[in-house]
Amino acid sequence: MGRKLLGFLLTGVLVTFAFSAVGDEEKEAVRASLQKWAPGVQPQSIKAAPIPGIYEVVVEGQVFYISQDGRYAMQGQLLDLANRTNLTEERLKVMRAAAIDGLDEQNMIVFGPEQAKHTVNIFTDIDCGYCRQLHRHIDEYNELGIKIRYLAFPRAGIGSSSYDKAVEVWCAKDRHQAMTQAKAGKPVENTAKCNNPVAEQFNLGQSLGVNATPTLILEDGSTLPGLVRPQNLVNILERKIAAHP
Structure with a gap:
């Protein structure tokens, strides 16, 4: 439903500085307006943008703005030019991190030690060429202190050959060996x-905007x-640590 709704939206850029809380009456007004265009859609959150009369609405992991x-x-990128910050991306980062944090690592196929220096989550497809290239270097990632946590994302969709292969890997006695064999x-x-x-x-990957593999989601x-x-x-991970000690 959220993707159909986004098809009605224009693409653009707004310039802004900060978000503020929204009262119950305002939320209900925005919710009622939304129902006119997409009956049945239930926003995950509604926040006021700093532009009068404009609100940030999240539907199925997608961010857009509505009067x-x-x-x-x-739908577009909301930028704070004063602080050189992409506020839309910052919002999406929070949602992605929360979604990944809510997962049980036991439901992932993990390569690397528990106490690694970095943890990287990768949406992967067994048949993806670049995914296979990445996996050929799995020992190098681990040696550099990076723990790789694989999440399945068969690009051809549920019921496809790639989906079946991902299920076979998960159901194997040795998932690590099976993943390496399959890739x-x-x-x-x-x-x-x-x-x-x-x-x-x-489905989680789709809700987070993943549309290609591999897609890496950092901490x-x-x-x-x-x-x-x-x-x-x-190098990327170390720069992030240096920028936010």
């Missing part, structure tokens, strides 16, 4: 159907699309 009277709506293009042996988180993780909720080599990744 209180429901006449104007837009090398080898069949996973001795697997049976089992309860698995593949569909749930695929602060920021994303890195595509293949990032081990040393480049650790």
Whole structure:
């Protein structure tokens, strides 16, 4: 429903400085306006943007902006030029980090020690070429202190061949070995159907805006699309630590 709603929205940029709380009456007015355009949509949150009459609304993990009277709506990046901050991306980072933090690591396929220096979550597809290249360097990531936590994202969707392979990996006796075999293009042996988180993780990725693999989600909720080599990744992570000690 959220993606259909976003199809009505214009793309643009607003210049702003800070958000403020919204009273119950204002929220209800915005909610009522939203229902005119997309009946049944339930916003996750409604906040006032600093531009009079404009509100930030989150629906299914997507951020957009709407006027209180429901006449104007837009999807785009809200920028604070004074502080050189992309407020929309900052909001999305918080939501991504919260979503990932809410997951149980036991439902991921993890390569690396528990007490690693960095943790990187990767939405991955067994058949993705760049995902396979990334996995070939898994030992290098681990040696540099990076723990890799894989989340399934079969790009072709639930029920596809890639989806079935992700399920086979999850249901294997040794998931680490199975992941390495599958990403090398080898069949996973001795697997049976089992309860698995593949569909749930695929749906989560979609709700977080993942549309390609690999997509890396860092601990602060920021994303890195595509293949990032081990040393480049650790450099990025170290810069983030230095910028926010």
